[in-house]
Amino acid sequence: MGQSAPRVVEADRSQLQLRPFDLDSTLPQDHRARLLWRAVETLDLSAFYERIKSRVGTAGRPPGDPKVFVTLWLYATMDGVGSAREIERLCKDHRAYRWVCGGVPVNYHTLSDFRVDHGNALDELLTQTLAVLMERKLITLQRVAQDGLRVRASAGSGSFRRKKKLKAYLKEARAQVEAVKKLAEDPALSAREKAARERAAREREERVKAALGALKEVEAKRRVEYSGGRKAKGEPRGSMTDPEARKMRMANGGFSPGYNAQFATDAQSGIIVGVSVTNSGSDSGQAPPMIEQIENRTGQKPKAYLVDAAYTDKTSVDALDAMGVTLYGSVVERWGKDPFKPQMTDSAAVSAWRKRMGTEEGKEIYKERSQLSERVNADVRTYRTMDRMLVRGAGKILCVALWNALALNLMRWFVLTPIS
Secondary structure, X not given: OOOOOOOOOOOOOOOOOOOOOOHHHHOOOOOHHHHHHHHHHOOOOHHHHOOOOOOOOOOOOOOOOHHHHHHHHHHHHHHOOOOHXXXXXXXXXXXXXXXXXXXOOOOHHHHHHHHHOOHHHHHHHHHHHHHHHHHOOOOOOOEEEEEEEEEEOOOOHHHEEOHHHHHHHHHHHHHXXXXXXXXXXXXXXXXHHHHHHHHHHHHHHHHHHHHHHHHHHHHHHHHHHOOOOOOOOOOOOEEOOOOOOEEEEOOOOOEEEEEEEEEEEEOOOOOEEEEEEEOOOOOOOOHHHHHHHHHHHHOOOOOEEEEOHHHOOHHHHHHHHHHOOEEEEOOOOOOOOOOOOOOOOOOHHHHHHHHXXXXXXXXXXXXXXXXXXXXXXXXXXXXXXXOXXXXXXXXXXXXXXXXXXXXXXXXXXXXXXXXX
């Protein structure tokens, strides 16, 4: 006798379900999102609130709490998420992101704008975190290492044009702006369509103007570099997509439009104490301004400074000596000469630096550089959001670098002094 058909409970996805729950119960007490929220609550975010136009007693729709957006971007950066659209999706599908939102509605437009519209506030936030960590004796600045990270810009190599072509594009863009203005009386177009077309034409004109402005900077720099009679290869070109980007050699050995992000890291704690962004492909001359930035943030200069050979031009060596900072930097061997022996053209500071790097103590201290700077560079490129930029312009790139520095510093904070 055969068996009867099996009985099972089948899926019924059309049935309505009422499941009462609270967001706070969805995360364990030691979850990183909770730790991050408590850390952000200890910081002064008044600079983010000052720009809010909606005030008590006045009309206007209130925006989302900046504390939520700060925590969202820091948490996303820790996760290596650099896309505003992806964060919007996660705020719907991921319990940790939903918990951070706490019912505050978010969209990718608001998230994207918030990420790059608060450069000064982010800079102040980094200074605040360093002050807290110094107060807890976690940062000593006995030794600080600096290195540059070349990041790919959101622009293609094909976006670069010579002056003649840019001037022709500018003429076309201006004609397009005038043509769009004439559409203002066209009843077939809605007000939104007219505004969109006018904005697109205006932005194209502004980009071409910016590219021509960048071209002037490149030409001025070339006049200085080739003042000795050498001739430059080809005409200078400017990018229509990201006028501030410059072609530079990347980690893979090729040349691409990019920026040079600089990070300075405290040796004892592994905490980033300085951040800057330039469009120069060279690290030469980057150390003195970074030391000034560190002093402005912390109130003191590093005792010892660790850099690679790209930073040890004679001008920088003299500048660091004048600042009272002991330099430990790689010495390049040339023409078979002893690199640690002072040369006739060396200043007193350069001679002292050469002798210092020839000692066993100097070599041992210098070994710490790669453990610090290269680890930070690898971290932000591989695990955070400094691989390829999704924003354009040096100011916005600096904001992304600051988000990464803050995220890494808070992660170190959690390790060194867990927040209860």
